[in-house]
Amino acid sequence: MKMKKLSRLLLAAPCSGSGKTVITCGILEILKRRKLSCVSFKCGPDYIDPMFHRYILGIAGYNLDSFFLPPEQVKALFEEKAKDADMAVIEGVMGYYDGVAGISTHASAYEISQITDTPVVLVVDGKKSSLSLAAEIKGFLEYRPDSRIRGVILNRTGPAMAERLRPYLEELGVCLYGAVPACKEAEWESRHLGLTLPGEQARLRERMEALADRLESCLDVEGLLKLAGEAPPVQRGREQRKSSGSEGKRVKRIAVARDEAFCFYYQENLDWLEDNGWKLIPFSPLHDSCLPCAGISAILLGGGYPERYAKELSENQAMLRELRMAEKQGIKFLAECGGFLYLHEMLEGMDGGSYPMTGLIEGRGYRTERLSRFGYIVLYDRQGRRMARAHEFHYWDSTRPGEAFRAVKPLGDREWDCMVVTDRMIAGFPHLYYASGKDWILQFLEKT
The missing domain is CATH 3.40.50.880 (Class I glutamine amidotransferase (GATase) domain)
Known part of the structure; x- marks a missing residue:
């Protein structure tokens, strides 16, 4: 079976509202600046987040959803859409282990990490917490022995507190890839169905560039790229069956x-x-x-x-x-x-x-x-x-x-x-x- 080397990361979070979409978009902007051929995916049934991915990369983003498709077809979709890319970034959905009916890991970001064999970086909202963050992260690491969580990004956390927490997090066996302080660059507008659309966000291009500047200054981007490069080669899944007989028919x-x-x-x-x-x-x-x-x-x-x-x-x-x-x-x-x-x-x-x-x-x-x-x-x-x-x-x-x-x-x-x-x-x-x-x-x- 043909193997393909594909650098990749999955950015997940303990819950919705932790900042994973904003940080994912900032990282995509950084990768684009570095001239890396990148493709993006969103776990679960989401329309709005892929619109932001597309706004940044200029190409379509895709959903990886193991409720809609069996695992082998999810894997085939992932490999097919990433075949020409140097790197794939997958954004999680809700909380990392949250799946069908709220009581299963089926169709969760965790399950997508298993299907795609992708290392995970957990985006954790550190506002109003300190050492308790280590306890929270420990719980996520141990809830499943194959969690695939390799690193952490602390959101809404100052650099001084992050450095004080670093040894306690590294003691758990994860790498701290940085901390993003509360800042206007990471504040995006939302409404009843989620974030407002890219076309409705004022001066979005300027704000994306400012967000990337901020993340460049507070994240270990080289470390994230190194982790992404450690992902094992992709084994091509079963091909998604395409329509038979459509060739030659009237369009x-x-x-x-x-x-x-x-x-x-x-x-x-x-x-x-x-x-x-x-x-x-x-x-x-x-x-x-x-x-x-x-x-x-x-x-x-x-x-x-x-x-x-x-x-x-x-x-x-x-x-x-x-x-x-x-x-x-x-x-x-x-x-x-x-x-x-x-x-x-x-x-x-x-x-x-x-x-x-x-x-x-x-x-x-x-x-x-x-x-x-x-x-x-x-x-x-x-x-x-x-x-x-x-x-x-x-x-x-x-x-x-x-x-x-x-x-x-x-x-x-x-x-x-x-x-x-x-x-x-x-x-x-x-x-x-x-x-x-x-x-x-x-x-x-x-x-x-």
């Missing part, structure tokens, strides 16, 4: 909504569509007055923030008419979460107003005060057949969430009806991972 076009309101897409899903012979044509429901070109066979409306732009979307009557006409012409619709809400008759905006939308689904989207349904799910049809794996994360709900499928929480006792599915539409709150239900999704798209 079909799918219009993909890409703007401030619709921006949540797994890059793997977009690649999957292209691998199966679909040409992706971007368009903006916010800014365009018509669909991008003739010959569209399907429309993909991803998740995002339609509630923040409900008034503007409603006022773009030309686009609403285009979408209604497309539905009448038999064009297929794939719509997830925010895209699903856009297909409703009415949508409550962030301002509390109620705005007309496309009206392709009878019902109203409305705001709730908390996450309505959150986490991994498996989708089953009414005959009990497993259709796909997916993820839900939304504060808005619907008077018609759909009833075509049953969503079942793994390792839990919750389940609910969801999804509107017809010959021309797959729509609902679940964010689908296409490779987990590829035959069903492909049949839907290809059926005339």
Whole structure:
């Protein structure tokens, strides 16, 4: 089996909010400065963090998720997307051991470290703590004997305190790669679904450069590179099966909504569509007055923030008419979460107003005060057949969430009806991972 040398690191944390995204982005900026060919990955079902990775590196980032894919396919995806890179940086998700249902390490950053055989650096928030940090780190090292945690970065910790703690941390068998003090460079804006998007962050390029300057001054970058270089060669996993028979077929076009309101897409899903012979044509429901070109066979409306732009979307009557006409012409619709809400008759905006939308689904989207349904799910049809794996994360709900499928929480006792599915539409709150239900999704798209 062919082996490939690939330097790599996984940056994890004890919990969300520890600063791993900011530090990951700063390190990516440093690697870019050093002219290293680098690729980035995000553990778990996250859309926003990979957008920041892409902003820095200028190339797509990918999700590594062992709930959506079996381990050998996660490994194959990792190796395939990193094949031309000198270095891979993987950002963890939530707490290092946090996995399915909050009671398992399945689909955790820890599990991804095992699958990819990657050394781990733990980003620990040191604010309001001192020696107790050593106890916390000791717990993470010992919770699993094969933790793969090789080093620590202390966040929101001054250099003097870090140096006083160094011998106590090194006594545990880990290397302290530096401490990042509380500073304005590491303060990023956020809202109900996570960090605000790269395009919404003021002077982001300037701030990224300032963050990298700060990290260069307080982290042992050479030490991190040395650790990354100690990762064993990658054994190529089982190849992800690509579509058979797509070569020679007529290329079909799918219009993909890409703007401030619709921006949540797994890059793997977009690649999957292209691998199966679909040409992706971007368009903006916010800014365009018509669909991008003739010959569209399907429309993909991803998740995002339609509630923040409900008034503007409603006022773009030309686009609403285009979408209604497309539905009448038999064009297929794939719509997830925010895209699903856009297909409703009415949508409550962030301002509390109620705005007309496309009206392709009878019902109203409305705001709730908390996450309505959150986490991994498996989708089953009414005959009990497993259709796909997916993820839900939304504060808005619907008077018609759909009833075509049953969503079942793994390792839990919750389940609910969801999804509107017809010959021309797959729509609902679940964010689908296409490779987990590829035959069903492909049949839907290809059926005339």
